Amino acid sequence: MKVWIALILLAGSVFGGELRLLCSTFPIFQLTRNVVGERDSVSVKLLLPAELGCPHDYVMTPRDIRRLTKANALVLNGLGMEAFLTSTVQRVNPELIMIDSGAQVASLTVETPHACASTSCDHDHRPQHHHHRAHKHDREPTGPELNPHAWVSPIRYATAAATIAAELAKLDPAGGATYAANAAAYAKRLDILQAKITTLAKSNMQREVVADAQAFAYLGADLGLSIVAELPHGGDSSSAADMRALLKTTEAHKPAAILTQPSGSRRLQKLLKRDASLPVLEVNLMSTGPIDAPLTHYETVMLKNLDALAHLLQSREP
Ligand SMILES: [Zn+2]
Incomplete structure (x- = not known):
């Protein structure tokens, strides 16, 4: 036995x-x-x-x-x-x-929210609402x-x-x-997606956006976008004061759009819809998806993202 x-x-x-x-x-x-x-x-x-x-x-x-x-x-x-x-x-x-x-x-x-010229600078560059980062x-x-x-x-x-x-x-x-x-x-x-990204990155478009800086970092870098104000990453952690501060930064920079994710905070999206004077575009970064998604799911969704971004960012004067 x-x-x-x-x-x-x-x-x-x-x-x-x-x-x-x-x-x-x-x-x-x-x-x-x-x-x-x-x-x-x-x-x-x-x-x-x-x-x-x-x-x-x-x-x-x-x-x-x-x-x-x-x-x-x-x-x-x-x-x-x-x-x-x-x-x-x-x-x-x-x-x-x-x-x-x-x-x-x-x-x-993970990018700090602002660049500091002095290396002796020791204040906390970490955004305040990345709760998972605090753990790490x-x-x-x-x-x-x-x-x-x-x-x-x-x-x-x-x-x-x-x-x-x-x-x-x-x-x-x-x-x-x-x-x-x-x-x-x-x-x-x-590669087909990458070629689209390269073309878009070289094009004459508005580049400043508000987004979840962690989730958008790689696509943002590939596209040459600049994230001028950060949406919180993950859960529902933004207070009313955070939102006021965010919208103030947003107004100062006059970015082209606020990019949200379907997996992001519902409360935040509602607030943005109500208070933001900028276009809000939902971009699906596929951190989630249907368990029975077709094998081409990534390509289909990313293509849709790129088309929507191109439409929005190229239609506004840089
Ligand atoms: Zn994440």
Whole structure:
């Protein structure tokens, strides 16, 4: 009996015929599905609820933990996004193989809200409402914090696809060629988006916007946009005083638009609609999405974003 159990466990450790992949976030789930393609011997599941959004402060549920114990490998966004699950994984499934899709991505650090010319300047540059950042600073007092929202940049998303393909080939060498081909094909589709971004970045358009500076950082950098005032990242943390301050900054800079996200604070969006004198454009950065989204979901949504941004920013005099 004991021998049997040992044999079953042993078979499980070499994936028992099926490679069970778990992906931390919705964008990484979509990316991994594209890299795995039709390969039958691999299952791809999403760990976190698809509608969750950024999991910076996420607390794991028993259901998540069950999923972690059943998986062979966990595909991560990386760049610090999954700090919340490291200790849980060590506790419940220390054998779980971690695939860091962000390992090769050209990362940005979390931008301070204003540039300070003097290096001796030691006042707090951190925005006041990034509650998840405050936590991180408690744990990691030194070094710049990486911005984990790199999937919003198609060129970086393609880099992550190549990393996932290379890491999957190590776990499943027989599928290596398939993963590489799928990642390359997907990168070609992302290239179309990247070409659009490059064209738009070079065009004559208004560049100053108000946005969630963390979530928009990568796309903003690719497009050459300047975020002149910050919307809070994630939850419903803005007070009436914050909103007044935000609208005051906004008025001073006269930016082209306020960019919001469907996953952002509802209260904030309502306030902006009522009080802002600028156009408000909702841009879907895909931190969330339908669990049964088509494999082309990212391209479709990003194309829509780019068209809407082009329409709005190019129609206003720079
Ligand atoms: Zn986030």
